[in-house]
Amino acid sequence: MSGATPPVMHRLRDLIDADRDGFAHRVFARLFGYSPQVRDLFPVHMSHVREAFVDVLDHVLDVLPGDAGHEELIELLAQLGRDHRKYGVTDSHYDQMAQALVSESALLLGTEWNAESAETVAQAMLMTTGVMRGAAQSVEGPATWRARVVQKFTINRERAVVRLAAIDPVPTLNAGQYLETRIPQWPHLWRNLSPAIPPNPAGELEFHVRAVPGGTFSAAVVSETAPGDVWTFAQAHGRLRVEPDQPVLMVAGGTGLAPLRAILLEMARRADSPPTHLFYGARFPGELYDLAMLREVATTNPWLTITGVVEETTDPWWVSGAVDPGQWGVSIARGKVGDIAARYADWSDRQVLIAGPPDMVTSTKLRLRLAGVPSEQMQHDPVARH
Numbered sequence: 001m002s003g004a005t006p007p008v009m010h011r012l013r014d015l016i017d018a019d020r021d022g023f024a025h026r027v028f029a030r031l032f033g034y035s036p037q038v039r040d041l042f043p044v045h046m047s048h049v050r051e052a053f054v055d056v057l058d059h060v061l062d063v064l065p066g067d068a069g070h071e072e073l074i075e076l077l078a079q080l081g082r083d084h085r086k087y088g089v090t091d092s093h094y095d096q097m098a099q100a101l102v103s104e105s106a107l108l109l110g111t112e113w114n115a116e117s118a119e120t121v122a123q124a125m126l127m128t129t130g131v132m133r134g135a136a137q138s139v140e141g142p143a144t145w146r147a148r149v150v151q152k153f154t155i156n157r158e159r160a161v162v163r164l165a166a167i168d169p170v171p172t173l174n175a176g177q178y179l180e181t182r183i184p185q186w187p188h189l190w191r192n193l194s195p196a197i198p199p200n201p202a203g204e205l206e207f208h209v210r211a212v213p214g215g216t217f218s219a220a221v222v223s224e225t226a227p228g229d230v231w232t233f234a235q236a237h238g239r240l241r242v243e244p245d246q247p248v249l250m251v252a253g254g255t256g257l258a259p260l261r262a263i264l265l266e267m268a269r270r271a272d273s274p275p276t277h278l279f280y281g282a283r284f285p286g287e288l289y290d291l292a293m294l295r296e297v298a299t300t301n302p303w304l305t306i307t308g309v310v311e312e313t314t315d316p317w318w319v320s321g322a323v324d325p326g327q328w329g330v331s332i333a334r335g336k337v338g339d340i341a342a343r344y345a346d347w348s349d350r351q352v353l354i355a356g357p358p359d360m361v362t363s364t365k366l367r368l369r370l371a372g373v374p375s376e377q378m379q380h381d382p383v384a385r386h
């Protein structure tokens with residue numbers, strides 16, 4: 001791992017890059033050949049897996065021969081190892097993967113494969129799988145835990161609330177974090193979902209899910225999930241948090257409200273919550289489905305102010321009747337939630353939490369930055385995660 005390492009890794013990287021999917025195909029074919037049952041650990045459609053696999057490999061082959069970025073690389077691989085626990089990956093699978101990688105690399109390098117390049121490539125592959133395996137082994141507790149659906153109701157044609165009761169002990173989880181989640185309708189698919197209530201000793205969980213266009217997982221939750229279904233959870237991620245000594249601005253788009261709602265409900269239990277202004281946006285008034293609950297929290301928690309934001313002032317026929325925001329006495333502004341929030345006041349002294357559709361998060365950040373809020377005061381989950 002020094003600057004003097006021969007460039008074989010960069011050469012291999014170039015060769016892999018010339019046919020990324022083909023290389024991944026061949027490595028996985030080899031792996032499934034060694035151990036046919038490993039195929040069952042992966043989803044039916046492997047294209048995303050292959051893509052992510054080559055991305056990681058590309059990064060390893062890029063960083064390893066150089067002098068910088070080793071610590072980040074190790075942390076990335078360790079995180080991947082922890083992530084893979086939920087798939088049921090075992091020690092021998094890591095050995096087989098290293099073997100498959102070395103064998104396919106040998107074929108790719110052809111006449112350039114000699115004792116020296118074999119040694120370099122083998123070391124790189126063993127380091128990669130070794131770090132992943134070591135990190136997975138060092139995590140305590142089970143890789144997954146389960147909860148049973150006890151209630152599900154749809155808010156409108158695209159959104160549902162799902163409530164669950166934990167079957168197994170719930171590992172440490174902070175309000176505002178999101179969970180790797182698997183549902184029985186898609187047994188090989190993991191998606192990230194943000195609980196909409198803080199963790200509690202009773203093991204109750206609540207999720208607000210929108211059936212995103214083309215989203216198989218979210219569509220199944222909205223249309224097929226039913227009481228009795230058992231959901232499986234793996235790791236918790238996310239760093240959204242509120243420091244008690246600084247006022248807060250929250251900007252939520254649609255069901256992106258979930259993590260901010262969990263944080264607000266937790267703040268409502270404390271005595272020292274800082275002044276907080278929540279902008280809660282939707283396309284239509286009737287989609288501000290949680291306004292009644294939020295208003296309730298604001299009534300008993302004077303530190304909390306809520307502004308509803310809608311793009312249209314009237315509901316289409318398929319939304320009407322869901323909610324009438326006027327009746328809750330919450331002020332409603334018209335526009336895009338991030339634009340309205342940025343124009344509303346000077347927020348430059350605030351810690352800012354943003355959650356919602358990826359484009360909304362990106363544009364809200366930009367608006368607030370232009371309005372004088374320093375980037376380092378803004379928090380949001382990775383935008384491509386939902």
Ligand SMILES: NC(=O)C1=CN([C@@H]2O[C@H](COP(=O)(O)OP(=O)(O)OC[C@H]3O[C@@H](n4cnc5c(N)ncnc54)[C@H](O)[C@@H]3O)[C@@H](O)[C@H]2O)C=CC1
Binds near residue numbers: 363
């Ligand atoms: N932790 C997080 O960040 C979470 C994010 N989500 C994501 O939030 C989304 C919620 O979807 P819906 O409820 O249907 O919300 P939606 O698509 O109806 O949008 C709600 C709000 O976002 C604004 N918005 C939408 N697109 C925008 C754009 N391109 N630029 C600026 N503003 C925009 C709208 O004006 C509205 O105020 C999903 O994509 C979901 O994956 C959901 C839960 C947690």
